[in-house]
Amino acid sequence: MQDSYRNPWLYGAGWAYLLLVVAALLLPVFYIVYISFNEFGFGARIYTFTFDWYRLIGADTILVASLKWTLALAGAAMITAVPMGLLAAKFYKRTRRKVAFVFLMLSPLFVPADIMGSALLVYFKNLNGIFEGLGDILGVSWFDDWFGLGFITALIGQIIYTVPYAFVLILITMSRYRDQQTEAARGCGATGWQAFWQVEFPQIRVGVFSSLAFVAILSFNEATRTALLKGGFDTFSNVLVAQMLNIGMSGESYAMAGTMTMIAILVIGTILVVTLATAGRAGRKALPKAEPVATAS
Amino acid sequence: MASHPLLRHLAGEDGIRRWAFYVPVAFMVLFFAVPVALTLVWSVFERTIFWMEPGFTLDAYVNFFTSARAENYLFSMIHSAVAVVVAFTIGFPVAVFVRRRVPTAAQHRVILLFIIPFMISELVRVFALRPVLGRNGLLNSLLMKIGITSEPITVILFSNLAVVIGDVVSFLPFMVFAGFLAMEAIERYVFEVCDDLGSNTLRTFKDVIVPLAAPGIFAGSVFIFVNSIGVALVPTILGGPGAVNAGLMVNQAIVALDFPLAMAISAIMMLTLLVLLFIGHRLFDLTKILQPIN
Amino acid sequence: MTSPNETAVEVVDLAKDYGPITALDSVSFSIPRGSYHVLLGPSGGGKTTLLRLIGGFVRPTRGRVLLHGQDVSDAPPNKRPTSMVFQSYALFPHMSVERNVGYGLKLQKMAKEQIREAVDQMLGLVGLEGYNRRMPHELSGGQQQRVQLARSLVLESDILLLDEPLASLDAKLRKDMCIELKRIQEKIGITFIHVTHNQEEAMTIADRIAIIADGRLVEEGSPREVYERPVRRFTADFIGENNIIDGRVTGRNGDRFSIDTGFAEVDVVAVGHDIPTGTEVAISVRSELLQLLRESRAADGRVQTLPATYVEEVYLGLTTLHLVRLPNEIEITVRQISGDMAGSVFQPGQAVQVGWKTAEARLHTE
Structure with a gap:
């Protein structure tokens, strides 16, 4: 140096x-x-x-059940929030009202968990009332409980929380992509979808995959919004919060925190290793630029 | 087939599919913008035993401003401001160092280091401060071993200090990210000009870096400030008996089934945020933050 | 002029608005089959928009595009007999040269063997034999553009669109590529439509040049026509190094018009024009056709002169520029082969006469 x-x-x-x-x-x-x-x-x-404390977790049926809910929510958040982030990033590129759009997409970051969760809770309760009233007027029960607290409402809360991250990550990878390549593909005879899937997607794959991992982790870690919107079930972090507040710092709660830490580090570590390895490989493959070929005449 | 142009437009090759691009906007408006805006409406509804009904009353606001809540809100704003200053002092130099001294190719990877603490659950990170700051905690045993104190210091945990530490630990990575993003918008030659003109590190920092990076610093600061006021987790886990912030008050109101009050505090919180953003935008033009992704 | 089956492209009243901004304003013209057509104009003038409308990358606000007599106004790019070469960055960076060139054929579900054959042949045509396995980032700028060319040509489209294909290359390479593009076009005989803002590039390759500015088609003609006999004032100002002097028509004698420049009177020949007295006009003379004289020559009608003040000399190697100022403060450039005026050295501030042969000036009414 x-x-x-x-x-x-x-x-x-x-x-x-x-x-x-x-x-x-x-x-x-x-x-x-x-x-x-x-x-x-x-x-x-x-x-x-x-390993006893961890064994205790494995034997705790409440915890195992909560882990299942956590994974279900994380999976559902991944397959909804990431495509939405992708669509949003593509929308950003074509819209003329970029500033307003980014403001809308990123402002959930600035609304704290408890505020967002409470506002959504009251919103869903109201929606439910309106829809049920509508059903009563029409004499059908089909509208009942559309927005009753449960998996879907918890999921909506998590999507609002995670989409900004997916959006930004994909947008950053996409900023290196040139739209001319899509046009070139269209010019080669590709349909809009073929151009996206064969030309654009391979180049923004890193962003999409890392946002999948991000969303999974964020969803896994989320406690406050889920606690307000979940209805009948508990996620892993919900149980941990309850334990910390009620029982205090037990050996089991340390093990639960440990579990969450290790899962997070495992996922992030994998992403970092994969990202750095891909970058390294591309770097090795890059040969010096070839000499210009003499004009064939 | 000479049909109406609009019809042809809609049914064109990429016609219908274009509507998919509006899904995120629709979703964010429906489940984010609308509920957040409606907090203002719900805050003036009449409270019923388990719920609320449409009406107009300022009871919730009267309740807020005549109880200890207003005072608590003010206190949590002061704690949060302290947390912002501490986070800036610790975090922003990291961003400056990475941008100015680390080779360009490695900068992003170095910043990625801060992803690791950020991705570990805030819940766990805040919880983890208990065994560190507590009476028998890591910090106290360290202090006693060095001989700075002979008795464990008990005022660290379950105090305002612990809340500030918790906020800083929770949100510091954001200051580093926002600061780095802001620094990235500054061309490298700016620093070379500073070196060339013989500006020393402190002067460069004060006269050049801070003004140019102001939008990013501001965004990071507002984020930390607002979340320190609004995230109930930190005072719940680390605070003393009276430690309350806006998030916790909302939570308590929900538990007490006083929905108008919860919505009123939320609305006040959102107005605080909007005022801050408005001032910031007036001062620094926050749209500049978007430059790197354009 | 050309019958429909000889017309490659016909655009009728074509217009494109981006919100309140008009990028292209009702352009109509046609391009004959098998010609090398250049769309030339300043940046932001609408030439790229026109090309992208022809290629189907943007949808017109008004008007129609006909390719080989067929209305394709509603067809997406992949349903048009066109293919496009972009300015740069348009190679797929995650595919080798071979896969880039073969991409379009793969979409057509052509057999692998056939694709390989076609790709090899195309790479040969553009002078990149043996580069099959290279990745785009391992190629120089010129090579990348050759690969793009091959990728477009391999589709055997009838019309090739080139959007500033040489803009990112340095001057020397651009010249070589120009000549090669022309050679390839002549060899395969399809229609090339090439957008550029570079005059020299346009002059080198074009069969015909269309000048496009402010969203309109200004003028069209062969390179010689637009250079030597521009009709519009804009063209005269844009192409070559023309000196433009504004004035007013004061009289007419057959094809010969008298123009009052405000400080002197000159005659201009304009065949077939009917310009009433009093019309605001402009005359233009190319800088290399101007002469500097020490004093006014007897006006015999074959030479026109204007009084001027010598400003300075700029030596450029092959040529030397002499800058003079007219009484109305307009600066005039006189370009001479260096050494041609040996002995006639002028001093700054000296009174001189600028002269030209009457037939070499052109009259512009718009």
């Missing part, structure tokens, strides 16, 4: 500071993972390594 007149010590200090900040953010989390493997839990003077 001696290719400039800059002070190498300062450069090193910069890196040290950066890593310190990352470590400070991660250290507490790693500490609870560490505690979660101690047979005697937090605060004990002795440390005996054990």
